[in-house]
Amino acid sequence: MQSKLPEKKDEFSCPSCHMGKMLVRESKHGKFYGCSNFPECRCTHKWVRGLTLLEQLEEDERKKREFNDAMPINFIDDLQ
Ligand SMILES: [Zn+2]
Secondary structure (H helix, E strand, O other): OOOOOOOOOOOEEOOOOOOOEEEEEEEOOEEEEEEOOOOOOOOEEEOOOOOOHHHHHHHHHHOOOOOOOOOOHHHHHHHO
């Protein structure tokens, strides 16, 4: 059975802390998703043009990938 999808695709709860939202952020390396609980939560995910995070997660699930392995965790340090 498939779970019910959120209506607003770009507002996706953080899979790490479950309290923040994954938001599109920008660094000198380009866009990426970061948790709104940053810096307490450092969960990030790559941003792909034309795809919502939810679509990316579904794609990743098909590839049986871990949520966080797309990007080194220190990437988000560029924000500081
Ligand atoms: Zn989080």
